[in-house]
Amino acid sequence: MTVALDSSRAAYERARLSIGGGVGSGLRAAMQPHPLFVRAARGAHVWDLDGDRYVDYVMAWGPMVLGHSDPRIIEAVAEVLPRMQVVGTGHEMEHRAAEAVLAAVPHGERLLWSNTGTEAVQVALRLARAGTGRRRVLKFAKSYHGWHDTVYAAMDEASDSAGSAVDERAMSASRGQSPSVLDDLVVARFNDVAQVERILGEAVERDLAAVLVDPIMSNAGVEVPSPEFLATLRSMCDRHGVVLIFDEVIAGFRIARGGAAERFGVRPDLSVFGKAMAGGFTQSAVVGRADLIDQVTSGVTHAGTFNANPIALAAVEATMGALAEPGLYAALEAISATFHDRIGGILDAAPDGGSLRRIGSLLQYVPGSGATGLHGTGGRWGEILAGMLRRGHQFMPSGKVFLSTAHTSSDIESTALALEQLLGAPNPGKDPS
Ligand SMILES: Cc1ncc(COP(=O)(O)O)c(C=O)c1O
Structure with missing residues (x-):
């Protein structure tokens, strides 16, 4: 046919x-x-x-x-839809859905709601910069973290093969992108333990606030992280005061209910979730250490008219309930x-x-x-x-x-x-x- x-x-x-x-x-x-x-x-x-x-x-x-x-999600959304759409103040779906997400994520102490993965990545980076007082972010070649200027970058492939220091330079991935933000990025190779040891060993001199890693390289060929790689990221971040962020916009609630932390046994400081969390509705979240996330009460701005809208959060709660089924x-x-x-x-x-x-x-x-x-x-x-x-x-x-x-x-x-x-x-x- x-x-x-x-x-x-x-x-x-x-x-x-x-x-x-x-x-x-x-x-x-x-x-x-x-x-x-x-x-x-x-x-x-x-x-x-x-x-x-x-x-x-x-x-x-x-x-x-x-x-x-999925009928469970449609039913939950249909119950809320005629009562309210977006209200710009508190409602009980906010904390009910948050409790359901935190219950699933091993390092889930607190969360912040936003709409898309791109936005939530920006919030996570801002929390990391505020928490460390540093500027730069280490990311991995070919990984995608959203279309925003500050993370949409490629590694300088021209000098990649030699493995020399210049291969850590970020290159613009889109016309129209501000070149000035690329200086905030350091780009390394996924699963290259020696390289991340060297870069993170210089975290203070390099002004590194965060490591941003998609633990399964969802958009760059799908790759299993070696146990040594994730363990090295964790231990080097601890040693040098760098915030470890897992971008689980694709991995989250797809490779395991507790995401990459459950699947690979390494807990980041923050995770970014989106996509699968809301069963087809627009919602993302930054989840993790309460001390980092609570910085929103002391000068770190996190905002958005449509953050935590009741419709999407009804979908989140229903999705998390369905995903908890034995x-x-x-x-x-x-x-x-x-x-x-x-x-x-x-x-x-x-x-x-x-x-x-x-x-x-x-x-x-x-x-x-x-x-x-x-x-x-x-x-x-x-x-x-x-x-x-x-x-x-x-x-x-x-x-x-x-x-x-x-x-x-x-x-x-x-x-x-x-x-x-x-x-x-x-x-x-x-x-x-
Ligand atoms: C790993 C990863 N991070 C972030 C994003 C950005 O999410 P969004 O498209 O919701 O902005 C995506 C989107 O595909 C993604 O795959």
Whole structure:
């Protein structure tokens, strides 16, 4: 079966006349052959404007760990919606949702609410700078922490291979970005223990306030942190008075209920959560040490008209309740492993088919040749992306794959059959061992 995509193509052409780039967030334009326009989304499926159904592995770029339109979340939101929308003062959803999040996070003493991951990263950095009285932030090459000027940077690749000191220099990642903020960043390589030991050993001289790390490199190829790497970050930050921040906007509540701290046994000072926390509604949080977060009562500004809006927080409380169900993460792990085995096996058997990396319910396509990077892939992914959309299976332009508790083995089997059809018969010359 192939889908026509006619209505999406027409809608995209129309949208480009009224919306810059025709999409609500720039990276969505990378979808091949063009973005899908969706009328409805439920469970593991979305329906386009023609009424055609797709198995969805985009899951809104991460938030939908419970699948689309989970009835528990819809019900909680529907209860609040007619009573209030945004009130600009206190309401009980604020602390009820906060208690539910803090109960799940091992280092959760206190939190602050904001709307997007980008905003919450900025709040975390401000808390770290205020708490240490220092300026710079150590981040890792190719990791994404939001589009804001102060963190949207690449490593100076030109001098990377030599491993010399200049490879710690940040480079602008977007036209229009202020070059002055890049001096606040030091960029290192993920999992390079010797490099972070050296840089953090000079934390005072370098004026380092924080280490900002996505512990699973969600947007840069998905990478397991070596136990030594995270342990070194923790011990060096303790020794040199640097605030350790985990950006768990994707990892949080997806790789474990307690996020990276639970999964890898290393507790940061602060974590940033978003996406999966609110089951499809706009909400993010900075969670962690009370002494750092309570600085908002002594001169650290944290504000936002839509912070802690009741609708999103009803969704947070319902989502956290659903995620606490016994066996949920075991089931998510099992379905993700099924996807990895079945789809990974087909890729492996195809000529230059590539492979899949997996941490929990997040997977990444890795080309047979060529490297993955920030928001980019290679190998046969472009062909797979467009070909699978035409066959009714929606994947991400970046080659990331998001699974949810709503995906079933029959969804995966139908994806497997379509992929086999797309890539052709397995390569008979390939050693099956
Ligand atoms: C690891 C990480 N941090 C921060 C962000 C920014 O979050 P938002 O898009 O909600 O601003 C993202 C978004 O994809 C992300 O993946």
